[in-house]
Every structure is written in C-alpha cells, then in structure tokens.
Amino acid sequence: MNNIKLVRIDFRLIHGQVITKWRNIIAATEIVIVDDKLSKDSFLADIYVMAAPPGVAVHVLSQDDFLKGIHAGEYSNGKSNVLVLFKSIGNLRHLVEQEVNFPAVQIGGLGGGVNRRSVVNGISIDDQDLQDLKFIQERGAEVYFQVTPEEVRLTLDKAIARLEG
Numbered sequence: 001m002n003n004i005k006l007v008r009i010d011f012r013l014i015h016g017q018v019i020t021k022w023r024n025i026i027a028a029t030e031i032v033i034v035d036d037k038l039s040k041d042s043f044l045a046d047i048y049v050m051a052a053p054p055g056v057a058v059h060v061l062s063q064d065d066f067l068k069g070i071h072a073g074e075y076s077n078g079k080s081n082v083l084v085l086f087k088s089i090g091n092l093r094h095l096v097e098q099e100v101n102f103p104a105v106q107i108g109g110l111g112g113g114v115n116r117r118s119v120v121n122g123i124s125i126d127d128q129d130l131q132d133l134k135f136i137q138e139r140g141a142e143v144y145f146q147v148t149p150e151e152v153r154l155t156l157d158k159a160i161a162r163l164e165g
Contacts, residue, residue: 003030003075007102009086010109013038014051014058018085018108021149023056028083030057034066034095035087063094070100089125093132096139104142107133119159122147130160 005026045060052058086092109122116124123145137143143156
C-alpha cells in the first residue's frame with residue numbers, strides 16, 4: 001500500500017481544503033473515496049469526480065471493492081500517489097477489522113450533533129467514534145486530528161486527555 005500517501009476521515013470528502021492543501025502536500029494523482037452508500041449513487045459520485053482538479057483521477061468504491069484492490073496490489077505499484085477518503089470513522093474501522101492496517105489516519109472533519117464532543121474546531125466525535133479510533137490505533141495506526149496542514153497535529157492520546165480533562 002505504498003501508493004497511499006494519506007488516509008483521511010472527513011464527512012465532506014472532496015472540498016476546498018482537501019483539494020488545494022492536502023492534495024498538494026502529498027502530490028496526489030488519485031483520490032479514492034471509500035463509501036458503500038456513495039458507491040451505489042452514480043449521480044452523487046459523479047459530483048465528487050467533477051470536483052477534482054484536472055489530472056487527478058477520482059474513484060468512488062465500496063469497502064469490498066477497495067479491499068479487493070488492496071489484495072490485488074493496486075495501491076502498491078508505485079504508479080500514483082493516492083489520497084484515501086472516508087466519510088466516517090466506522091467505515092474505516094470495518095476495513096481495519098478486515099486486517100487492513102494503515103500506518104497513519106488523519107481525522108479532518110466530523111460535524112457536531114447530539115452526544116458529540118468537540119475535539120478541535122471542525123471535528124466532533126461521539127463515544128462510538130472514540131472507541132473506534134482507539135481500536136484503529138491499537139492496530140498500529142498513528143491516529144491524529146488535523147483539519148489543515150497549518151494546524152499542529154493533535155494525537156488521539158492528547159485528544160482523549162482533553163476530552164476527559
């Protein structure tokens with residue numbers, strides 16, 4: 001999976017910050033959105049494809065199709081720099097349960113709501129999210145919160161201390 005340069009959870013998926021900032025930092029030539037529901041909605045999927053800048057391929061895949069691609073070595077051929085986007089922490093946890101382990105996971109945008117607590121501006125989590133993030137970290141991923149590159153990374157452990165403090 002050496003082609004995968006950034007794994008990001010952001011409910012907005014492709015938007016200005018992802019495209020203009022993170023894409024440039026990792027020199028992404030490909031964006032893979034992993035979302036079962038979106039992969040079945042060709043109209044919405046096409047909107048995300050059109051939102052990408054010229055020269056950046058966008059693929060909207062189900063979790064199973066992404067898993068098949070990993071097992072087939074599609075993300076290990078050295079031919080592209082891939083940004084992988086998830087809409088929710090639960091979607092990523094499902095893949096980690098399938099023995100897909102990423103070295104690092106960036107939490108970049110999760111909206112507020114009932115029973116959600118703010119970690120940093122623009123990122124709120126609930127108790128299930130917190131348990132899922134702990135699980136992902138226990139499987140070896142560095143889990144951190146960072147909306148934009150200009151912000152300092154906040155590790156999961158420091159976020160937990162903030163939430164409990």
